Amino acid sequence: MKMLLLALLFAAMAAGQTAQGDIVNAATGAPLPGARVSTNGPNGKPVMVKADAGGHFQLPAGTGSMFGLRVSYPGFLPDSRMVQFGQAGMNLRIALAPACVITGTIQDEDGFPVEQANVQAVRYRLQRGKRALGFVGSTQTDDLGHYRLANLPAGRYWVRVNASRLANWDRRYVAQYFPGGLQPDPANRIEVQAGQERGGVDIRMTKHEGVAVTGRVETPSGAVVSTGPYWVELQTEFHGMRESSSVTVSDNTFVIRHVAQGSYIVRAHTGNYPPVAGDLMGQQKLEVGDADEPNLVVQMQQVQPVDIAGTVVMDDGRPAPPLQVGVRGTMGSGVSAQTAEDGSFTLKGLLWGHYDVSVYPVRSADGRVAGPPAGFPRSAKLGEQEVLDTGFDVETTSPGPLHIVMSNRQIKLTGSLTDASGQPAAGISLAFVRDENWTENIGNTDGQGALHAAVRQAGDYHIYVVRNQNSMDDEDYLEQHANDFPVVHVVDGANAPLVLRMPGMQ
Secondary structure, eight states, X not given: OHHHHHHHHHHXXXXXXXXXXXXXXXXXXXXXXXXXXXXXXXXXXEEEEEOOTTSEEEEEOOSSSEEEEEEEOTTBOOEEEEEEGGGTTSEEEEEEXXXXXXXXXXXXXXXXXXXXXXXXXXXXXXXXXXXXXXXXXXXXXXXXXXXXXXXXXXXXXXXXXXXXXXXHHOTTOOOEETTTBSSOOGGGOEEEOTTOEEOOOOEEOOOXXXXXXXXXXXXXXXXXXXXXXXXXXXXXXXXXXXXXXXXXXXXXXXXXXXXXXXXXXEXXXXXXXXXXXXXXXXXXXXXXXXXXXXXXXXXXXXXXXXXXXXXXEETTSOBOOSEEEEEEETTSOEEEEEOOTTSEEEEEEEOSEEEXXXXXXXXXXXXXXXXXXXXXXXXXXXXXXXXXXXXXXXXXXXXXXXXXXXXXXXXXXXXXXXXXXXXXXXXOEEEEEETTTOXXXXXXXXXXXXXXXXXXXXXEEEEEEOOSTTGGGOHHHHXXXXXXXXXXXXXXXXXXXXXXXXXXXX
16 A cells, blocks of 8 residues: 555656645644645545654645645644645645643532533534534543543633433433533633643533423324324424434323423424334424423324425526536435436425535546536525525425526636735635625635635625634634735626735734
């Protein structure tokens, strides 16, 4: 294997298609010997090398105008970036940030350790253009209740625990935040610096009475239950993780006790989850306050496969090249279909659930893209509803035709970037972010500090240095660095070259 990698390396070097550089500690500048660097080689297959004693690496790069580099080192945050072939042969400098660690213990109300509790490091992130609370890292406690949240970026976090084992026998143990509240309190965030291990973040869980949710399940006339009894589930979403309490239904009535305040989905089903054709299922939204919720009614319907027809067109009226249209459900199921010559497609057999839309090129057996590039989806409408960012729901009937508009029109930006001393800043990734929807576009500088970027729409953009793959998920980072560069006004058509200087001498 080593000889094969060397042969690939020498062949690529002979062709001039190599990537090389130095991997260093972002905090100290010291080299990181043994850091792993990988990319797709000239034959399209992954190639990995380790940095030498001085942190230097050299490896073959793939074909095309750009290639991706992935760098990792134990105890440091990984780095992924796109590099232009104009940088080939130059010495890239990739600085990895030391990772942070938060540790502590989880105990129950009586002081006993809680085993297999799910502990999360939580902060606000930008998800689909919206500010939402989500976890950055998670782990489980051991048999002594100890936990270790590792590989975290520097920043401020809430520590959240969901003690599922306790909740299995006492539903009053609901999810809680350090040091014990039901909601995140800005005063209780834990701050960790780069490379720091913050210990003693202990949580002693308490029981919360909450309120009772009482109701009944109504089934269609003549419906036959395909599997088992009815279940009623009270579900909340937390960054894509399903957290729920469920009870069996007796005489079509149910009671779920000790429910905390919040937004929920009440779902009734016949045992299978995800559902299968023939099952009965019903759901509705529920806002729980500080009073019991009586007389809730959940209407069930029979789950049947649903087909959704649609079309894909280019925004300039030209036919779209062959594309694969896919939808993936939050319950884990997914369906895809290839477009016909006229851009039509049919997604077959979708079952009950919420689905997100994606469009990607058709690839041949050797991994190459078939046909000309189609760019990116600009719009996806289900009937009259825009669903590209929000997704859509499927129940018992087709929600309508899906019309997708693709675009390969981008506004190209050029310019230069210098460091604080006025020297060219090579191998830097910059994010161009629009205020109104936080759409992120990444640009890169080459070996001479020349900037090459493209954005999809005209408008005003903030510019951020992408220090690592977590930068644009960190609300604190975005707030602190919003004014590192002047706001750039981008117009359709030609734009004047940007002249940018890294923070420090602006």
